[in-house]
Amino acid sequence: MDYINRFTTEHLDVLKEVGNIGASHSATALSKLLNKKIEMTVPDVKVVSFNELMEWVGGPEVVIASVFFRIDGDIPGSLFFILGIDQAERFIKQLIDDDLFSFRHSSNDELGLSAFQELGNILTGSYLTSLSDFTKLNLFPSVPALSIDMFGAVISHGLVELSHVSDYAIIIDTAIREEDQLENESVKGHFFLLPDLDSFKKLFTALGMSDEY
Amino acid sequence: MNIETNVIKVGIADLNIVKSPNHIRTSGLGSCVGLIIFDKHNEIAGLAHIMLPDSSLANKGSFNQAKYADTAIPLLIHRLTMAGARSRALLAKMAGGAQMFQFQNTNDMMRIGPRNIEAIKKQLHEYNIPLISEDVGGNSGRTIEFDPVSCELTIRTVNKGTKVI
Numbered sequence: 001m002d003y004i005n006r007f008t009t010e011h012l013d014v015l016k017e018v019g020n021i022g023a024s025h026s027a028t029a030l031s032k033l034l035n036k037k038i039e040m041t042v043p044d045v046k047v048v049s050f051n052e053l054m055e056w057v058g059g060p061e062v063v064i065a066s067v068f069f070r071i072d073g074d075i076p077g078s079l080f081f082i083l084g085i086d087q088a089e090r091f092i093k094q095l096i097d098d099d100l101f102s103f104r105h106s107s108n109d110e111l112g113l114s115a116f117q118e119l120g121n122i123l124t125g126s127y128l129t130s131l132s133d134f135t136k137l138n139l140f141p142s143v144p145a146l147s148i149d150m151f152g153a154v155i156s157h158g159l160v161e162l163s164h165v166s167d168y169a170i171i172i173d174t175a176i177r178e179e180d181q182l183e184n185e186s187v188k189g190h191f192f193l194l195p196d197l198d199s200f201k202k203l204f205t206a207l208g209m210s211d212e213y
Numbered sequence: 214m215n216i217e218t219n220v221i222k223v224g225i226a227d228l229n230i231v232k233s234p235n236h237i238r239t240s241g242l243g244s245c246v247g248l249i250i251f252d253k254h255n256e257i258a259g260l261a262h263i264m265l266p267d268s269s270l271a272n273k274g275s276f277n278q279a280k281y282a283d284t285a286i287p288l289l290i291h292r293l294t295m296a297g298a299r300s301r302a303l304l305a306k307m308a309g310g311a312q313m314f315q316f317q318n319t320n321d322m323m324r325i326g327p328r329n330i331e332a333i334k335k336q337l338h339e340y341n342i343p344l345i346s347e348d349v350g351g352n353s354g355r356t357i358e359f360d361p362v363s364c365e366l367t368i369r370t371v372n373k374g375t376k377v378i
Contacts, residue, residue: 050264051224060225060241061356063371068314145314149371152241153354156225156264157313160244160325164270167226167277 007170007200012045014207015172019043021134022127023174023191029126030176033119034094037179044173050159053169057082057190060152065103067120067144068157071128074137074206075199078158079127080192081120085148087178087189092116103148117146127191135206158194165197220358223247226280228261230292231361238358244326246282246309246349247357248333249366250289250342252298258361259293261285265325266332282332290340303342306366306378307333308357310349326350346378 020043031038046052054060065088069079083091085103092112093101101112121144132139147154162169176189195203221231223239231237233256239247242262251258261279268281278284294300310326330349337344346366348355353370360367369375 050226054225054241147313147352149243149313150241150354150356152225153243153311153313156241156243156245159225159264163226163264163280167280 007047011200011204011209012047014204014209015045015170016043017207018131018135018203019045019172019174019191019193022131022193023176025126025130026123026191027176029122030119033122034091034178039177039179041175041177044175045170046173047168047170049168050156050163053155053159053171054152056155056171056173057151057188060150062151063149064151064154065116065146065148066154067117067124067146068154069124069128069144070142071139072142073140075135075139075195075203076161077193077195077199078161079124079141079194080155080158080190081124082151082154082190082192084188088116088148090178091119095119113146117144120144120146124191127193135203137202137206155192158192161196162194169194170200223260223262225262226264226277228259228279228285228289228292230257230259230289230296231359232257232296233360233362236358236360238356240356242309242355242357243311243313244309244329246307246326246329246333247355248286248289248305248307249357249359250286250293250303250305251359251361251364252293252302253304253361253364254302255298256361257293257296257298258359258364259289260357260359261289263329263333266328282329282336286333286336286340290342303340304364305337305342305344306346306359306364307344308348308355308366308368308378311351311353311355313352313354315352348376348378 027038027040067081095115172193174191219235221237237260239262248261268284310330356369358367
């Protein structure tokens with residue numbers, strides 16, 4: 001039996017709080033950047049098999065725009081900021097003030113891509129800073145890396161470290177949504193935090209939970 | 214007469230086999246490698262969606278053999294020969310092993326794609342299975358589908374279109 005599967009509801013609730021703290025600061029930052037109201041969902045924390053994770057935002061083949069960070073320090077893990085293609089394009093158009101930007105037609109548009117990378121950088125930076133402040137743990141994010149590709153191909157990158165020791169992952173997912181965003185858009189904005197296995201003990205201890213389970 | 218073609222889907226860290234007229238498919242390969250081993254004459258093919266090169270760090274006891282190159286390949290060969298494939302006739306094709314994110318300092322974890330490819334080639338060599346074509350590396354995600362009759366492997370990417378090897 002996987003170590004991860006022995007977590008109790010209380011443990012999962014603590015991890016929800018982790019997602020809450022991180023993403024609420026990011027949502028505020030995003031709201032300021034774009035000057036529009038951003039709504040955030042209650043974090044979704046689940047123990048999932050790798051295949052369940054691949055299906056998470058609409059299947060492994062859904063094309064998404066993502067910024068990936070590897071976290072080093074006290075709680076190593078992977079952090080993804082993921083947007084649906086349409087939503088990412090809207091944000092970029094607004095950030096660079098260019099209504100013609102599109103991933104499909106101008107995949108070499110360096111300004112737009114760099115704006116997206118910077119957006120991911122700011123948002124995940126505020127996610128990690130607030131998490132680090134709250135837990136008093138040291139977190140060092142890597143340089144952000146950008147990929148616009150199939151969800152499965154992107155997210156499986158965050159499973160490499162975990163997959164050596166487990167067939168399950170704990171996903172801490174906080175979705176964000178623009179106030180005026182269409183309901184039928186398939187992919188919303190997501191922060192995915194995928195801690196490495198060894199990180200959970202430290203995380204629980206730092207948040208005042210017993211690490212016996 | 215209409216023969217219905219079903220597509221057998223293989224998930225991450227999983228493997229399965231297929232007989233004609235059905236196809237076999239796996240989606241969203243990043244650093245993982247999709248390995249096809251097939252017997253053209255008997256129209257049988259197997260696909261493994263391999264995540265990691267080597268099982269030596271795996272938990273002792275039971276573990277998912279389809280996840281690692283060194284254990285998935287013997288298992289796939291076993292499944293194929295049990296289903297009627299001739300072990301001497303087996304050929305292989307593969308796709309995947311991309312590097313989805315570009316980093317300046319590449320540690321082992323970031324190099325997982327190339328390491329998967331190396332490990333698979335080594336295993337195929339050990340089992341004397343010729344690798345007749347491959348589409349590996351790069352930085353694109355891939356979805357692949359194999360037809361055991363034509364023995365064509367169709368590879369779809371987001372940015373670089375579709376190709377057949």
